[in-house]
Amino acid sequence: MARNSNTQEKPIHCSIKNTVSLLVGDHKHDFSSGCKMFDVTFPNVINPEDDSFIREIGEIQFKNYYVAHLTIRAKFRSPDFNGQTGDLKWRTCVRRFQMMPDPHSEDGSHSYFYLNRKHFNFDIVNLSTLRFILHQPSPVWKDFKLEDLQFFRTSQALKPLDLPSWLTAPEETTTEEPAAEKPKLPGVPDLDALSAHLQELWAMAEDVSSNQSTVPLGRYDVDGCYDVTLLSYT
């Protein structure tokens, strides 16, 4: 589920609003409800006046800090059947994604998470705002939040191992090639046998060069010398 580091995609530009603690009843009492939320908008950097919406979000990446479970709601413009733009509405995209299996203990409290299409209830397209609702029901923790939040357009789905085609394709029936088609050069040995031997030689050389062992030899000294006086602290 991790992003392949070979294809570094730039995260989508977003602006994360401040976190708001959700409170219950009148706000005079100091009561921690264990529930926080923040909004994320996606301003169009290239053309600020353009009110166009983000095409799609494929993957959300973040580091947890003591959040027990997470709900994400998305505000988007629904497509209208008449071809006109529809209304803005809210839908729950991810419901109660559990990050800490036991809210009272440390498991999962500092872990990295990657949410992609498999976790979303519907494909996120034409998005205007994302609302993250954080829950931490345990009274044991003082604070909880998400860190390093990043959004990516596509998610790297892992491809299954491809079998080479010659393994699955039925073998072509090779009939004897009519001897008349092969040119016979006088004084030269049989071309087929020659090329076969060369092929084998080349194959063996390739095999050896590609099979270099990476097992280390277990040497701990430097050129036979291991005179060490003190340990270094760096």
Added chain:
Amino acid sequence: MLFQKSRRYSETIENLGNALLFLLETMNDDCVMNGNDDQAQVLQFMKTMELYADLMEAAQTEVNKSNFKLTDLQTSIELTFNNKGRNGALKNAIYKYVCLHAAKHSEVPVDHLKDPISYVFKAQQSWEKKIMKSLNSMCTELNVPLARQRTEKEQKEFNHMWTALGADGPDFSQIRPVYAPKDFLEVVTSLNNVNYRSTNHSGFNLWGIIQIPLKNRTMDELRIQFNEMSINQWQSGMDDEQDISVEIFDHDRIKLGQKVIASKHAPLACEFTKKGSSISLRGDLWCQMMGIKIDDVDILYYEKLKSNVLQHELLIDNLLYKDVKLTATNDDHYFVFEDFLYQILLPFSRDTVVLRNLLENSTATPARSYIRGKVGLEQFEVYYPPSGVIPFHGFAMYVSPLCYLYKEPIKLYYVFRELYTCYFFRLHVLSTDPQGILSLSQLFETLLQTHEAELFYHLKSVNCQPLKIAFKWLMRAFSGFLASDQVLILWDRILAFNSLEILSVLAVAIFTFRKTNLMKVQTYSAAEGVLADLTTLQVLPLIQLSLFCK
């Protein structure tokens, strides 16, 4: 015809690797692999084993047969493997890999992979700095280098005395152990999470001295995990004693055990050993469970380690000597094995395989240093000691019980190395690993508080925290505290269930067993006195009482 076949032959050699990968996947049902990375890693792991060359050779012989059709590649190679029993060896290799390695994300930073909880990782690093300072100060006090080359004469002498190193050691009165279990306990109890509300405010009343909440198994989950040790099941090591009626059990067990050993299948050996192993079969069963087979390469490797010991003298050697003299030599059960211990421990500290395992699987950062005169130059940076392990007081006791099982030092060496790199390294390193010493201590305290609340409360009120007594048992896996045969019975279960949690369960069971005496104590030293001598205890009845009789 020949031309086409030879062209395909070259393709076959290149693609045989991929084909083998595919076969590995289809042949092992228990293995859950996600994506190409994991499969590539398994193949890398397999390439280091002799099994890989064997399989490739068999596959190539099969391919070379004249009636070979390319599209039958998969089925015919699978048949070859099944025929010669290589299938079993392949399954054992993959089982071992799965036991050792967990799937890792590629995006996550390296520090986070070591331990996800950052303050635990930082605590481990500062503890390591303390150890390094202590070692450095010992060096400067005694005016001895950490490592130096032996002269030719010294090497010859040492080689001459190799099998009798215990007889005539140098003077060790100046050397002190770098740290002992009680020092490590102080570090463990001082771990503190700033985001955690103190017990007064939140109402979570934890009586123990571990201050971080780690998720542990409950008693019910432990009962399910260890259900083969249930009180209604016969157990080797307990039920095979003198009665005539149970002699039949012992004979049956031995016959079954011999069949299991002959099948050469590691998971099967694990299942068998869950009910214990007979004394005669224990050595072979352990080797099978850990995937140890001594061949010429291994013998050569051990000889190379021995020559490394002869070439360079390390300060660690003196620490090990001192440790052996303080612990094993003073113990009635193990003093006869003193020479063996040196033959195992000295090469162990030169073994870089241990270092690689530590770097991959543990939160420890082994100490580094520079060659004399070349401080700061990267190409002269080396790890010290080569194995990355700085021994503490009691380290030699990890090896001592094994001396009863194996006569030849080479086999003993590999078994010890495997035990250490799979299990025992977790007992002296700070991490949130569910098998680490932190979790084991937490499990002990939670179980004791839940099931023996009266006892725990009484001990707490006389200023005696139970973990302070039990910690040294956990850290040494009870070696040197229980009788030697009982230690081996306990370690049987550690290997069979692939879990160190049995240590915490046994510690709770011992407290429960001595409860009546403990309820009468009024001081910490009296409590220590009650629990000082464990050599009369039998491991299995205690565990069964504790797990299955409430």
